[in-house]
Amino acid sequence: MSIWQYANPKKFMETTGPLLPWIGAASLTCIVTGLVWGFFFTPDDYRQGSTVKIIYLHVPSALMAINAWFMMLVASLIWLIRRHHVSALAAKAAAPVGATMTVIALITGAIWGQPMWGTWWAWDPRLTSFLVLFLFYLGYMALWGAIENDDTAADLTSILCLVGSVFAVLSRYAVNFWNQGLHQGASLSLDKEENVSDVFYYPLLVSIGGFILLFVFLVFLGTHTEIRARRTRALLARERMS
């Protein structure tokens, strides 16, 4: 038994297929619990007022925006090294999810920034890096869409993902250097002193858990879609040949 047996598309579909509704339901439960708890049952922050409630959307989506790219990087590496098709397709399925999460993080951030910083948008390092990250997602998805041959597309996008990761990190530091920011430090870190206080912390954790499950759900679902689409294409091609 090893993790690589799930690289077989059939095995992958058989294992994750029955799990899908459960993951979806768990994700829905967590997100609803986290958001309802956060929205209705937490006090206002003494400085931010009720805008603190936006944190339950902003932090989880921002977290997933970055981790989706990281997952794509790992999946791309697995594809390049071990040539498992499921891995390449999972990376493809993760991109739209990551891009949407980036947009949500940017929108909620802008709406929060308007009353708090007095501006919708500032060229703050974190905001700017997220915008650049969004551009990377766009380029990645556009490249997938532009190439007809599946394996070529998987190879090229994987390499783009690797190179893009290096440049995304570079941009992060370049942007940091370019402008000191307004954005506060990490809301969640191992260093307890910096964290948001407990009242906000637990619903936030639930919400983050929900977003993670949502991501897993959507990636599995998207991978299933891609596997099916590819199988259909293969069958059609065989039909034409015969």
Place this chain on the structure above:
Amino acid sequence: MPDLGKYADAVLSSYALSLLLIFALVGWAVVRSRKARAALEETEQRIKNRG
């Protein structure tokens, strides 16, 4: 409904927009998945029938 004070617009609009985007994403994924499944089943059926 909790009292959102003067920031009600900001909070409500960010919730509305985010949930809208998430629903759109999930809906898009589900629709695509259904289409792919239907296309595959149709093709397999056709091949079996001719087969």
Place this chain on the structure above:
Amino acid sequence: MIALLLRDLRLAVRAGGGFGLGLAFFLIVVVLVPFGVGPESGLLSVIAPGVLWIGALLACLLSLDRIFALDWEDGSLDLLATAPVPLEGIVTVKALAHWLTTGLPLVLAAPALGILLSLPQGGYLWLVVSLALGTPALSVIGTFGAALTVGIKRGGLLLSLLVLPLYVPTLIFGAEVARRGAEGFEVMTPLLMLGGITFGALALLPFASAAVLRINLR
């Protein structure tokens, strides 16, 4: 490899090769800026370093798809790939040829265009230095983008979408050097970072470009 470099240079200089096109584009962008933002020389001199950098970057972008497209169409890219020279070397030579025909003229033309934008006295030296150090990175990164999109018909727009985000760090540090130079601050830190990016890209990206080309030629 030297033969390949000379061949590429000759092809670029010949009519229709695109040599000078980038330069003309750079000139036009710089001329258009005052129409857009107004002619006050105070404002212009503040934004001059950034405008010159963005103009150079866009001019660079314009000629990227020519790096491989012609060789791809007439099949000489397949011949180059089977040549005894490693593909990494070919990619590097291609990038060098692109820089010599696009980047270098931009660097040399930048001071003249600086006058149009009333760039402050002290800025010229650092503008030229930053462009000279930064444009090779633009060429190398662009070659990677061109290699990615070589098999795609009408890939020009896609190429821009892929390459522009990769240009972000180079642009930030390059424009920062030029800006600090123009305002008379010390420029060492961004200059070193810019150099780091250029040489890092120069050392590593040809491998990625060659790998991508091999995939596209499969």
